[in-house]
Amino acid sequence: MSSPHQTVHINAPADAFADTVLLPGDPLRAKFIAEHFLTDVKEVNNVRNMLGYTGFFQGHRLSVMGTGMGIPSCSIYAKELITEYKVKNLIRVGSCGAVSEQVKLHDIIIAMGACTDSKVNRIRFKDHDFAAIANFELLNTCVNTAAQLALKVQVGNVFSSDLFYTPQPEMFDLMNNMGILGVEMEAAGLYGVAAQYGARALTILTVADHITLDTHLSSDARQSSFAQMAQLALTTAKAL
Numbered sequence: 027m028s029s030p031h032q033t034v035h036i037n038a039p040a041d042a043f044a045d046t047v048l049l050p051g052d053p054l055r056a057k058f059i060a061e062h063f064l065t066d067v068k069e070v071n072n073v074r075n076m077l078g079y080t081g082f083f084q085g086h087r088l089s090v091m092g093t094g095m096g097i098p099s100c101s102i103y104a105k106e107l108i109t110e111y112k113v114k115n116l117i118r119v120g121s122c123g124a125v126s127e128q129v130k131l132h133d134i135i136i137a138m139g140a141c142t143d144s145k146v147n148r149i150r151f152k153d154h155d156f157a158a159i160a161n162f163e164l165l166n167t168c169v170n171t172a173a174q175l176a177l178k179v180q181v182g183n184v185f186s187s188d189l190f191y192t193p194q195p196e197m198f199d200l201m202n203n204m205g206i207l208g209v210e211m212e213a214a215g216l217y218g219v220a221a222q223y224g225a226r227a228l229t230i231l232t233v234a235d236h237i238t239l240d241t242h243l244s245s246d247a248r249q250s251s252f253a254q255m256a257q258l259a260l261t262t263a264k265a266l
């Protein structure tokens with residue numbers, strides 16, 4: 027019988043989470059992944075409707091939980107999962123916007139590094155620049171897994187912004203020139219939390235919007251693209 031255990035934001039027993047947790051921003055994406063890919067699933071968190079589940083993927087125990095949108099929300103869940111639930115691997119499965127014509131809707135991006143306009147990593151690193159990078163073993167396993175699944179992925183730098191509705195749209199051209207593959211709102215913060223508290227993190231993204239071309243996936247197309255990304259993340263997690 028598990029001991030009663032909970033944090034301010036997670037009402038799960040101490041052993042409720044697997045070593046690896048997939049982290050979509052949208053809690054309904056967590057529910058979708060749990061219902062479509064996991065067996066013997068239990069709901070383990072519902073505080074603030076930030077749904078979390080633990081089950082089995084091809085016999086391997088895994089968890090999935092929403093993080094909400096933006097670095098502050100994601101950082102709360104990532105920190106509590108690491109320090110209170112002893113989670114070792116955090117794999118964000120998110121959506122992003124593209125700024126380069128080389129990156130198309132539906133593409134899958136693996137965030138080797140994440141730039142940001144957020145100050146969180148400077149707050150934790152005495153105002154110096156912290157290189158927010160993915161854990162190499164997770165990254166390498168994910169790239170190899172994508173090849174095995176015959177999924178095309180692009181690996182590189184992303185940008186985690188604090189404002190979805192930016193007052194600096196001129197940044198998108200600069201990001202394109204600097205090789206940014208996708209714009210989202212959590213990866214740099216997740217990598218900072220993982221470094222601070224001693225866990226491994228990776229971010230996988232599906233391109234759902236093309237910011238400079240002003241094109242967007244329909245909600246049905248989002249669902250099927252996200253399913254491919256979920257398959258990649260789950261198969262990666264199983265291989266760790």
Ligand SMILES: O=P(O)(O)O[C@H]1O[C@H](CO)[C@@H](O)[C@H]1O
Pocket residue numbers: 050051052094095096119120121122190209210211212
């Ligand atoms: O689809 P998710 O994982 O929420 O990711 C992206 O979508 C949200 C903005 O619409 C932000 O959280 C951004 O990072």
Ligand SMILES: O=c1cc[nH]c(=O)[nH]1
Pocket residue numbers: 121122123124190209210211234235237
């Ligand atoms: O942060 C995000 C996420 C998806 N699409 C965007 O344009 N920005």
